[in-house]
Amino acid sequence: MPGIRGLGTVTTERHATSSPAVAGSKHEGISVLDREVFWPVHIFSDGRLDEEPGSVTWMQRDRAFWQGMDPNDTGVWEVHLPDSTSRRLRIRFRDDGDHTVTYDPMKYGWQSYGLKFIAEHPFWxxxxxxxxxxxxxxxxxxxxxxxxxxxxxxxxxxxxxxxxxxxxxxxxxxxxxxxxxxxxxxxxxxxxxxxxxxxxxxxxxxxxxxxxxxxxxxxxxxxxxxxxxxxxxxxxxxxxxxxxxxxxxxxxxxxxxxxxxxxxxxxxxxxxxxxxxxxxxxxxxx
The missing domain is CATH 2.60.120.860 (Jelly Rolls)
Incomplete structure (x- = not known):
């Protein structure tokens, strides 16, 4: 869904030294920090949601998706580009942002989530x-x-x-x-x-x-x-x-x-x- 983060440039931390006798600071280098990734995800099931089997269908789909979100494991996010090349980023799931449920997804058959990941190796x-x-x-x-x-x-x-x-x-x-x-x-x-x-x-x-x-x-x-x-x-x-x-x-x-x-x-x-x-x-x- 709209709102993806993590496709842009890396985040850096600048190292510098300063002196009371000299204006400003002297650049000593940078550290490249972990890359934070955010996925807005909408999980939907088009089953007969007004009946019990429809609710079960959505629940099974939602459950299967979340079984893949293991913080001890990593996955690969791959972006395919118009010049027929691709770039890959290895990411680790962190959390769902303390997700708040405002309606019964079993009844409606959909739910939107905000997933947070971390890329310890931040370069694509x-x-x-x-x-x-x-x-x-x-x-x-x-x-x-x-x-x-x-x-x-x-x-x-x-x-x-x-x-x-x-x-x-x-x-x-x-x-x-x-x-x-x-x-x-x-x-x-x-x-x-x-x-x-x-x-x-x-x-x-x-x-x-x-x-x-x-x-x-x-x-x-x-x-x-x-x-x-x-x-x-x-x-x-x-x-x-x-x-x-x-x-x-x-x-x-x-x-x-x-x-x-x-x-x-x-x-x-x-x-x-x-x-x-x-x-x-x-x-x-x-």
Whole structure:
């Protein structure tokens, strides 16, 4: 219904310092706060509401809707745009605003609610950028006996790798290292994290660089799984997870700033490949 909130820009808190000797204040940066979302919802049933079965129909519909509003779970709010793209926001139900009942919904067969949600990650997420690279000495790009193996740049580009951050703000990549590799390092602008162990053939190392998710997990790749690691489903195409986070040491990943052709810092030894999946984060729903 009219009155939706949460599609607009993020809310920020400004940090500043001031001094009695200087007019105004000095900007020190901002914090992006949780996004508050409000849905005006009208639940209606067109059954025979003047009879008992009609009341039951509305009650069942209303009950089924509210069973999905679990504050311990999250759902995805997705907005489809005129250019055939979409953006998604993960939201958590909070409350119904201490809803007041002014008429008997069982009798009339409808009720309007005001639902409040919170998005702990307040940016809308669009289609991610995905790029893959492989060493030049292991080219050609195509398997002469089969289809293309990887969507990659030329081997000479791995030391000059770039990626487009399509969003409005900086973002952290998810890195995939497909074996066989004996040495690998991933990062941005010279700040790299080295992988101090081998990734054997038939295995894939997934590295999360988001600050609250940092870690590394080694998986077995199921035969016949998609060649692009970012298209594989964990638990289906990649199985038998082994936590290798401790082996990375004090991993300190840098975010990838918004913009085109952002330089990455990559190195790879072996016949494997490295792939980056970079979320596209936006301040608004369109």
């Amino acid at each position: 997420e669009g289609v991610p950028a995905v790029r893959s690279w492989k060493n030049g000495e292991y080219l050609p790009l195509f398997d002469p006996t089969g289809p293309q193996l990887f969507n990659i740049g030329s081997g000479s580009e791995i030391s000059e790798a770039t990626i487009d951050n399509l969003g409005d703000v900086e973002s952290y990549a998810r890195w995939f290292i497909d074996g066989e590799t004996t040495e690998a390092a991933v990062g941005v602008n010279g700040l790299v994290v080295e992988v101090p162990f081998d990734v054997p053939e038939g295995k894939c190392l997934v590295i999360e660089s988001e600050p609250d998710l940092i870690g590394a997990t080694m998986y077995d790749v199921v035969p016949g799984a998609p060649s692009k690691p970012s298209e594989r489903v964990i638990g289906v195409d990649m199985v038998n997870p082994v936590d290798r986070s401790a082996d990375l040491g004090e991993a300190d990943f840098a975010p990838i700033p918004a913009g085109a052709s952002v330089p990455l810092s990559l190195s790879l030894t072996g016949t494997g490949a490295v792939e980056a999946l970079l979320p596209s984060l936006f301040r608004r729903a369109w």
